[in-house]
Amino acid sequence: MYTFLNNKKVITVQEDATIEEVAGILTENNISGAPVINKEGNLVGIVTEEDLLHKETNPRTPGFVNILGAFIYINGLERYREDFKKLAANKALEIMTTDVITVDGDTEIEQVAALMVDNDINRVPVVENNSIIGIISRADIVKTLARRF
Known part of the structure; x- marks a missing residue:
């Protein structure tokens, strides 16, 4: 069990927070992402610096093939919609x-690390009954591994 590395002071963002407020929370707390909660305190999403970068970039164009003047999208259409x-x-x-x-709270550290690597994510909320009870970052796992050696 990894409870010793579980950061229980979780900085969250309210779902109705403005983009400016989100950016301020991330900056003030020197974090790159935060769970988003609703008025009941339940986890509804996560917002990261990467999400905020989309405000300053153009949507990534999906791959397509032009056949007789018709565009047939072959990949990336859903990503384009999300970017937009x-x-x-x-x-x-x-x-x-x-x-x-x-x-x-019972997930082993090796499983958390594998989730992060396999899904290319930097943090994993620890949830019980849809309420956040902690968060684990890549840095937390690295610190724990350093203590083992």
């Missing part, structure tokens, strides 16, 4: 990632 949605976002609810990978 984030470009127009004004609130955390509109820019956050909703498909959040979480763990419970």
